[in-house]
Amino acid sequence: xxxxxxTAGERMFYRxxxxxxxxxxxxxxxxxxxxxxxxxxxxxxxxxxxxAVVLADEFAGKGRYQLRGQGTGEITxxxxxxxxxxxxxxxxxxxxxxxxxxxxEGGGFRVVPKGYLxxxx
Numbered sequence: 001x002x003x004x005x006x007t008a009g010e011r012m013f014y015r016x017x018x019x020x021x022x023x024x025x026x027x028x029x030x031x032x033x034x035x036x037x038x039x040x041x042x043x044x045x046x047x048x049x050x051x052a053v054v055l056a057d058e059f060a061g062k063g064r065y066q067l068r069g070q071g072t073g074e075i076t077x078x079x080x081x082x083x084x085x086x087x088x089x090x091x092x093x094x095x096x097x098x099x100x101x102x103x104x105e106g107g108g109f110r111v112v113p114k115g116y117l118x119x120x121x
Contacts (some may be wrong), residue, residue: 002117003034005099007048011041014055015118018111019065024073025056029066034059034077047106054078072097075111084109085090106118 005014016036022028036059043049055078063077068085073095075084086097086109095111110117 001111002114003109003111004039004117005036005109006017007041007044007050008107010107011042012039013048013052014059014108015039016059016112016116017025018075020065020111024065024088024095024111025067025092026065027067029064032063032075033103034061034063034075036060045106046102047104051082051099051101051106054081084111086111 001018001020003016003018004012006012014036016034019033021030021032036055037083043052061077063075065073065075067073071088072086073088081102083100084097086095089096093113097109098105099107099109
């Protein structure tokens, strides 16, 4: 899966991949692998500046996904400091919403099938 994070809806600043073992509409929580690296745009708000420190030049680790109800789900990673909370789309193939660091909203994110965001990769 492709994953992208932006800074308060302005510029993409992290991109990467997520290895998802099942769809986001799963009733069962599951672990997933995430790899992120800077996209080249600088952080544009305080939360994204702090996120750049937490995620560093490259973040690779495990996350935990849980269905939250009402067509929403949440991924938590980086020692539970970083959350992605969003709407489930395309029959569980996509998650689109906002990211949070230590409970503070920093911007938006998208997780979609591989090749959808980064066609040349």
